[in-house]
Structure formats: structure tokens, C-alpha cells
Amino acid sequence: MRILRGVLILLLLFSSINFCLADELILGKDIKYQQAVMKTGFRILNSNNIPKRITFFYNTDNKVKVKINSRYKSVTIYKGVLPYIEDENELAAIISSGIAELTDMHSGFFRRFSISFSPRKYEVKADKKAVDLMVNAGYDPIAFINIINKTAAQPSWFEYNIFVHSGKERMAYLYQYIYEKYPIYLADNRYLKTLYYQNFLLDSKESRKITRMIQKERIRIKEEKTKK
Amino acid sequence: MIKKIFTTFLIATCFMTYSNAAAYCAICKKKVYKGGVEKNVKQEIPKKKKFEMPNITDDTAEDLASSVSTKQIKRKKYKETIILDEPVLISEENKKFKRPQYTGKVNTEYGAEVILKPVYKVSTKNSHIKIPQGKKYDKYKIALPEIGERIPFKVVKDVKKGDEIIIKKDTIVYAKIGEVAPRAMGGAPAEMTIEQFEIKDENGNIKPLDGSINSSGYSLSFWIGLAELATTPFLFGLAVPLLRLLPGGQAVISPRKKYVVYY
Structure with a gap:
């Protein structure tokens, strides 16, 4: 009985000490990041007239992770992602990708089944939608290519993932979409001299060549039709 | 107790x-x-011993330094070389595109409703494009309709603001294909977005209309999932790889349906 009493007192003491030394002093440093995430997120929502409520959070765990909660419609950016973000365009790229996925998930009852059965297709669709969201909000979509080059995985052929594309494939789809729809951002590329975009150019010669050839052929066919 | x-x-x-x-x-x-630890309490901290780095000599380096004169050695300097992308081919329509600026304005109210129907049926399709490579052709998969293609719509009803008719019936409104996502395995349907609706007023000025049309084909994913569940005890899960090969439906915009945008 005495031992039980002693153990109970020790447990209660231990739990009380943990609450004593609070994190009020640390909170001040994270306010600016939370505000930056919220401002960027709400700017994207307002510019695109998205009539759905989505919330944006900044989590202080040191994980390189962006979490999308479909139940609560929230996008959470973890502290570990911050070293990869160099400017507001790259932050907007990450947030708009989350917004695109959330709006897609909530656009129909059967949509979630389609997403779970064909995740690769909807990943590409969300990336393309994210480019549209960024452009409408006044951000540069080339930053999306940069951030994917910094963060996306590149598995080997025998580690082929049926759920997600590799970083190289995602960047190729993005480049093709920007080339077809918003080529002015590529013509006047403000990220051309960055290390990450230079690395992308080095690694993507084949896919860019194919994109260019397809676009050239399309323009030629259109011009022939207009002449007729 | x-x-x-x-x-x-x-x-x-x-x-x-x-x-x-x-x-x-x-x-x-x-x-x-x-x-x-409280701030005001003075603590006696014992003096730490200073760490002095031991002097470790490398005999090989000393022999090399004596045999080779350092003036002859030239270290490679990092030269930053910029890789340039090929010049971008921009179509005539894309040349008119202007980078949107963030104004902070939000449309809080809808304008007048404009009910439209397409002049002809538009549906997504998987196709190939042939690119000549010398005497041969290379085939690449593309999704139709192409992004940026103009689709004509017809106004079904007069659009009124109060008693004044702003847009007359049977006026042609043009829109562009925004994005096409082809159908995929697992019952995923094709999807199409039509946006950038524009109308020419009496003076010939182009005015934009608010709104977009998102069309999606029929989805088989839910039924594939049910069929897999139902057949698993009988076929030992063999139905799964076969049923997952089925694609969903094509996205269609038909003149039988009416669509709404805002002026």
C-alpha cells in the first residue's frame, strides 16, 4: 500500500513538472512562418475564386513533409520543408498542389474511389491544376519544377511505385503543360540561372526535345488548317 | 483504505x-x-582545461612540398556555365497572354446568368501525333482536344439586367480548352476543363465571362471495387488484375446539356 502510494505520488509529480516549463518562449519564432503559409494559401484561394473552405497550418516537427487532411480540408507544412523553400513562389507551389488535391477529392462522391484506384493519373492532374492556381494568383509556375527537383524521390526501375510518379516524370509533365499553356514563363524564365533549374535542364534533354517537337507539329497543323 | x-x-x-x-x-x-536554473543565482563553474590541438605532421606531404614547387600547381577554378533551354515555340494565341497580377480583389457576387449550350459535341479522345524523323515517323500519344482549342457555344436565353437585354439569344460565345486529363486504368474517367469564355459586344469589344465548365466521364472505380470484393472468395483475387485494366468513360460536352456562366 505504501509502495503504491509512493508510485502514485511520483507519477503525479512527473506529469506536473512537464507542464511547468512551457514553450511560450519558442512560439514567437514560428508565428511568421504560420502567417506566411496562411497568407499564401488564402491568396491562392481568393485569386481562383475557390468557394471551398481550406485551412493552412505550419507544424514545428522537423519532418520533410506536407500533409493533406481530406477530412478537415487542411494543408499542413512541416518545419523540415522550410530549408527547401527559397521564395514565395516555391511556397505557393507546395500549397497550390495541396489545394488542387483537396478540391479534386471533394468534387464528387465517386472521385475518391477513382483517386485511390488510379493515383498516378490524379497526381499529374493535381500538378497541372496547381500550375493554373499559381498563375492566376500571380506566382511563377517554374518554381514548381524547382521545388520538385529539390524534394521528389527518384526510385530505380525495380523500385517502381504504382502510386506516385518519380520526380523526373512529374517535372516532364509540368514542363510540357507549361510549354503548351503558359509558354511565356519559359520564354522569360526568371529561374533559368538557378542551380536546380540548371540541373533539370541537364537531366531532361530527351523529354524537352519531344515536347518541342510535338508543339512544333501542332502549330504547323493549326497553321495549315487556318490557311485552308 | x-x-x-x-x-x-x-x-x-x-x-x-x-x-x-x-x-x-x-x-x-x-x-x-x-x-x-534561476538567473539571479550565482553558480560556481569550475574552470575548464583549454584544449590544444596536437600538432600531427604528415611526412608524405612534406616530401611532396619539397619536391614540387607550389607555383607550378594550378588549381581548377569553378566556372559557372549556364545551360540554356531551346527557344520556346509560342503560338499566336499564346503571344497575347499576359502574366496575371495579384490585385487582391475578390468577386463576392455573381453577375447575370448566361445559359449556354455547345454548338457541337466535344469529347475527349486519345490520339497519336506523327513527327517526321527523316524518312520515318515517330508516334507520340496525345490527348484531344488540344489545350487552347476554341470551342463555340450558343446563348440559349436572352440575358437581362433589369429590363435591358445585355446579351441576345443565339449569340456565339467562344471558350478555350483549359486542361484535358485522359482516362486511365482502374475505371478513372477522362476529364476536361473549358474556361476563358469571351463574348463580342455590339462595338466589337471582347468581354470575358466568369465561370468554367468541368466535365468528367463516367467512373467505374466504385463498381470495380465492389466486383473485386464480391469475386475474391470465388476467384481468389484473380479478378483484381483483370478488372483494374478497365478505363473509365470519356468526358463529353453535349448540345443536349445546358451550362451556366456569369456576365
């Missing part, structure tokens, strides 16, 4: 409240830091 437990619980809660209150007061007065 119960009294003893109760008294110990009371003692513990009293102690807890006292310790929490004391800690809170200490934090407010900024006396307590993370480590729990």
Missing part, C-alpha cells in the same frame, strides 16, 4: 497546483529558463 487513497490524492493535487503556480510565476518574472 479509501481514506488513505483519498488523502494521498489530495496531497498530490495540492503539491501539483503549488508547483505549477510557482513555475508560472517564475516564467512570468523571467527567472526560469529551459534548464530550470
Whole structure:
């Protein structure tokens, strides 16, 4: 009985000490990041007239992770992602990708089944939608290519993932979409001299060549039709 | 027995409240830091021994330095070379595109409703494009309709603002294909977005209309999932790889349906 009493007192003491030394002093440093995430997120929502409520959070765990909660419609950016973000365009790229996925998930009852059965297709669709969201909000979509080059995985052929594309494939789809729809951002590329975009150019010669050839052929066919 | 437990619980809660209150007061007065050491208390810290790096010599380096003159050695300097992308081919329509600027304005109210129907049926399709490579052709998969293709719509009803007719019936409104996602395995349907609706007024000025059309084909994913569940005990899960090959439906915009945008 005495031992039980002693153990109970020790447990209660231990739990009380943990609450004593609070994190009020640390909170001040994270306010600016939370505000930056919220401002960027709400700017994207307002510019695109998205009539759905989505919330944006900044989590202080040191994980390189962006979490999308479909139940609560929230996008959470973890502290570990911050070293990869160099400017507001790259932050907007990450947030708009989350917004695109959330709006897609909530656009129909059967949509979630389609997403779970064909995740690769909807990943590409969300990336393309994210480019549209960024452009409408006044951000540069080339930053999306940069951030994917910094963060996306590149598995080997025998580690082929049926759920997600590799970083190289995602960047190729993005480049093709920007080339077809918003080529002015590529013509006047403000990220051309960055290390990450230079690395992308080095690694993507084949896919860019194919994109260019397809676009050239399309323009030629259109011009022939207009002449007729 | 119960009294003893109760008294110990009371003692513990009293102690807890006292310790929490004391800690809170200490934090407010900024006396307590993370480590729990008070600021005003002077502690005797023993003097640490200074660490001196031992001098380790490398005989090989000394022999090399004596045999080769350092003036002859030239280190490679990092030269930043910029890789340039090929010049971008921009179509005539894309040349008119202007980078949107963020204005901070939000459309809080809808304008007048404009009910439209397409002049002809538009549906997504998987196709190939042939690119000549010398005497041969290379085939690449593309999704139709192409992004940026103009689709004509017809206004079904007069659009009125009060008593004044703003847009007459049978006026042609043009829109562009925004994005096409082809159908995929697993019953995923094709999807199409039509946006950038524009109308020419009486003076020939182009005015934009608000709104977009998102069309999606039929989805088989839910039924594939049910069929897999139902057939698993009988076919031992063999139906799964076969059923997952089925694609969904094509996205269609038909003149039988009416679509709404806003002026």
C-alpha cells in the first residue's frame, strides 16, 4: 500500500513538472512562418475564386513533409520543408498542389474511389491544376519544377511505385503543360540561372526535345488548317 | 483504505497546483529558463582545461612540398556555365497572354446568368501525333482536344439586367480548352476543363465571362471495387488484375446539356 502510494505520488509529480516549463518562449519564432503559409494559401484561394473552405497550418516537427487532411480540408507544412523553400513562389507551389488535391477529392462522391484506384493519373492532374492556381494568383509556375527537383524521390526501375510518379516524370509533365499553356514563363524564365533549374535542364534533354517537337507539329497543323 | 487513497490524492493535487503556480510565476518574472536554473543565482563553474590541438605532421606531404614547387600547381577554378533551354515555340494565341497580377480583389457576387449550350459535341479522345524523323515517323500519344482549342457555344436565353437585354439569344460565345486529363486504368474517367469564355459586344469589344465548365466521364472505380470484393472468395483475387485494366468513360460536352456562366 505504501509502495503504491509512493508510485502514485511520483507519477503525479512527473506529469506536473512537464507542464511547468512551457514553450511560450519558442512560439514567437514560428508565428511568421504560420502567417506566411496562411497568407499564401488564402491568396491562392481568393485569386481562383475557390468557394471551398481550406485551412493552412505550419507544424514545428522537423519532418520533410506536407500533409493533406481530406477530412478537415487542411494543408499542413512541416518545419523540415522550410530549408527547401527559397521564395514565395516555391511556397505557393507546395500549397497550390495541396489545394488542387483537396478540391479534386471533394468534387464528387465517386472521385475518391477513382483517386485511390488510379493515383498516378490524379497526381499529374493535381500538378497541372496547381500550375493554373499559381498563375492566376500571380506566382511563377517554374518554381514548381524547382521545388520538385529539390524534394521528389527518384526510385530505380525495380523500385517502381504504382502510386506516385518519380520526380523526373512529374517535372516532364509540368514542363510540357507549361510549354503548351503558359509558354511565356519559359520564354522569360526568371529561374533559368538557378542551380536546380540548371540541373533539370541537364537531366531532361530527351523529354524537352519531344515536347518541342510535338508543339512544333501542332502549330504547323493549326497553321495549315487556318490557311485552308 | 479509501481514506488513505483519498488523502494521498489530495496531497498530490495540492503539491501539483503549488508547483505549477510557482513555475508560472517564475516564467512570468523571467527567472526560469529551459534548464530550470534561476538567473539571479550565482553558480560556481569550475574552470575548464583549454584544449590544444596536437600538432600531427604528415611526412608524405612534406616530401611532396619539397619536391614540387607550389607555383607550378594550378588549381581548377569553378566556372559557372549556364545551360540554356531551346527557344520556346509560342503560338499566336499564346503571344497575347499576359502574366496575371495579384490585385487582391475578390468577386463576392455573381453577375447575370448566361445559359449556354455547345454548338457541337466535344469529347475527349486519345490520339497519336506523327513527327517526321527523316524518312520515318515517330508516334507520340496525345490527348484531344488540344489545350487552347476554341470551342463555340450558343446563348440559349436572352440575358437581362433589369429590363435591358445585355446579351441576345443565339449569340456565339467562344471558350478555350483549359486542361484535358485522359482516362486511365482502374475505371478513372477522362476529364476536361473549358474556361476563358469571351463574348463580342455590339462595338466589337471582347468581354470575358466568369465561370468554367468541368466535365468528367463516367467512373467505374466504385463498381470495380465492389466486383473485386464480391469475386475474391470465388476467384481468389484473380479478378483484381483483370478488372483494374478497365478505363473509365470519356468526358463529353453535349448540345443536349445546358451550362451556366456569369456576365
